[in-house]
Amino acid sequence: MSTPSESAQDTPLGALQAERRRLLNLGYRMLGSVQDAEDVVQETYARWYTLSEEGQQGIDAPLAWLTRVASRICLDHLASARVRRECYTGEWLPEPVRHTTLWTSTGHEGGADPADRITLDESVSMGMLVVLDSITPAERVAFVLHDVFGVPFAEIAETVGRTPAACRQLAASARRRIAGQRPGSSTAEEHRQVVTAFRNACETGDLDTLIDLLDPDVASLSDGGGKVRAALRPVVGRDKVARLLLGLMRKEPGVELVEEDVNGAPGVTVRIAGTTVVVLALDVHDGLISNLWMVVNPDKLHAWTDDETG
Numbered sequence: 365m366s367t368p369s370e371s372a373q374d375t376p377l378g379a380l381q382a383e384r385r386r387l388l389n390l391g392y393r394m395l396g397s398v399q400d401a402e403d404v405v406q407e408t409y410a411r412w413y414t415l416s417e418e419g420q421q422g423i424d425a426p427l428a429w430l431t432r433v434a435s436r437i438c439l440d441h442l443a444s445a446r447v448r449r450e451c452y453t454g455e456w457l458p459e460p461v462r463h464t465t466l467w468t469s470t471g472h473e474g475g476a477d478p479a480d481r482i483t484l485d486e487s488v489s490m491g492m493l494v495v496l497d498s499i500t501p502a503e504r505v506a507f508v509l510h511d512v513f514g515v516p517f518a519e520i521a522e523t524v525g526r527t528p529a530a531c532r533q534l535a536a537s538a539r540r541r542i543a544g545q546r547p548g549s550s551t552a553e554e555h556r557q558v559v560t561a562f563r564n565a566c567e568t569g570d571l572d573t574l575i576d577l578l579d580p581d582v583a584s585l586s587d588g589g590g591k592v593r594a595a596l597r598p599v600v601g602r603d604k605v606a607r608l609l610l611g612l613m614r615k616e617p618g619v620e621l622v623e624e625d626v627n628g629a630p631g632v633t634v635r636i637a638g639t640t641v642v643v644l645a646l647d648v649h650d651g652l653i654s655n656l657w658m659v660v661n662p663d664k665l666h667a668w669t670d671d672e673t674g
Contacts, residue, residue, distance in 0.1 A: 380412070383427050386513070387434045389483050393508045394438035395445070396458030396493045398482065398667070404441070408434040428519060435505055435523040442501035453590030455598065457657050458493040460643045462667040463625040484628030487512045490645035490657050493627070494585075495545045499538050506531045507538035550648045552630075556623075558648045559630040563621045566613055566632075571606055578602035579652040584609075589661035592641075605656065633668060640668035 387408060391401030408430055412420070423429045449456050461482045486492060487508075496504050502524050509515040509523070510531075517528040517535075524531060550558070558577060565574040584605045588594025599608050613619055620635040626645045634642035643665060647655040659665065 380426060380430070383430050384409075385483075387430060390431065390434060390508065390513060391438055392461070392482055393487055393493075393496070393512060394435070394504060395441060396497060397664075398459050398461060400441060404434050404437045407437055431509075431513075431515065432519065432523050435509060435520075439501055439505050439524060442504060446501075453588065454594055454596040455585045455587050456497075456589075457585060457587035457659050457664075458490060458497070458627075459664040460490065460626050460631075460645060460659050460667070461488065463628070484625075486628075488627050489629055490627045491647045491655060492542070494655075494657065495542050496538075498545065499541050500534075502526070503534045503538035503541070506534035507542070510535045511539065550651060554651060555646075555648045556630040558651060558653060559623060559632060559646060562646065562653060563623055563632055566609055567621055569610055569613065571610060574606040574609065575602050577653055578605055579649065579654040582652075582654055582656065584656040584658065586658040587661050587664065589663060591662055592660050594658070594660050640665055643668065 384405060387405045388401050391404040392398055395401055395404070411433055412426075412430065415423075420426070461484065463484065482488065496508070499507075505524055506517075506520055509520050510517060517531045520531040520535075521528045524534070526534070562574070562577050564570070565577060580602055581600065582602050582605050584595070584599040586594035586599075595608070599605050616636055618636060622633045622635060624631060624633050626633075626643055629645065631646055632644045633640050634644065641660060641662075643659045645657045645659075646653050662669065
């Protein structure tokens with residue numbers, strides 16, 4: 365964050381533009397959607413450039429101002445998103461991001477500016493984003509700003525319209541709920557080994573091996589958004605999930621499963637005739653798959669499909 369002495373007059377234009385990556389990363393963690401995060405960034409800069417020169421120079425810390433405005437836009441978006449998702453067909457899952465994903469205002473572009481890259485770390489794992497979506501908008505904003513981006517509670521208070529002490533409580537509440545709900549994780553190597561075994565079992569139709577890789581209480585959630593056929597409710601239990609997966613593989617000829625990082629962790633993509641139709645994120649705990657998140661809504665697969673058709 366910028367210091368109070370860093371006025372608009374002292375802040376180079378390049379520094380303001382460089383803040384774009386931070387804002388994009390903030391927006392994605394707040395909203396779980398790359399496109400929505402991009403819209404937030406565009407709106408934030410639009411508000412800055414509509415200020416008069418006098419108005420810009422009157423802002424003591426322009427970079428902090430950009431973060432605050434973007435966070436307020438996210439807070440408003442989160443409140444309205446809950447209403448919109450009541451009409452969403454089936455389960456809603458965050459939009460997955462690819463290891464090499466670069467985004468611009470016109471969409472995915474392999475050679476775009478690195479400033480448009482989503483930084484992949486634990487805070488954007490599919491499991492974390494799913495849990496963040498279950499807490500209140502104010503809790504999510506307070507937690508993301510403080511615990512992920514290190515924003516002081518005094519500044520967060522200006523964003524959410526509460527006292528610093530109340531914001532501290534919001535973040536603490538979010539932290540407790542995340543600790544209680546966050547799926548367990550294994551080492552990166554163990555995770556990758558389980559994913560490889562999972563892919564092999566799906567490809568060969570080995571039901572027994574697939575069942576052995578799944579936690580007894582494994583849950584599978586699918587997001588089709590009403591655009592393609594997908595399970596409308598969670599499928600729970602290793603036998604049901606294994607049969608669901610193998611059933612999906614048998615229905616389509618020429619299915620190709622590819623191991624690929626999804627939101628910074630080993631996952632699997634499913635291709636038909638060279639086009640990615642499913643992005644599958646998995647959580648591994650004690651050597652077993654405890655959660656599967658299948659994104660099949662084509663509106664959320666642009667990081668993969670734009671490359672394949674471009």
